Amino acid sequence: MSLIKEAVANGARETAACKVLGISQRTLQRWRSSLSPDEDQRKHAKRKPANKLSPDEREAIIKTANQPEFKSLPPSQIVPRRLLKNSKQ
Structure with a gap:
């Protein structure tokens, strides 16, 4: 533009x-x-998702998921357990 x-x-x-x-x-x-006129609106344009995890966030998630207490659980069970654990602290 x-x-x-x-x-x-x-x-x-x-x-x-x-x-x-x-x-x-x-x-x-x-x-x-459009709402964001400075952004390339073409279909083949390369865009970065706004909610993409940073490398540090990704590493933290992997580290948490590999902890012994969460190793065999799906994310749908890990998140509530982490929330409960953090709220008790």
Whole structure:
């Protein structure tokens, strides 16, 4: 979006700027009307999920799940037991 704005501000036509970037003018219109216009809205764009675990969080979960008391339990049973354990402390 910022590249298109810059090109138009420097005298380029919006249609030509879109063509150079490989997007249609309709795509630009959709991006402008969306909630997050700076995010690439194309289907093949690579995005990072907002709720993706950090490496430290992932390691903490694995460490907890491998503790002897939780080793044979599914996550649906580990979470309530951890909550109960933490509330007693």
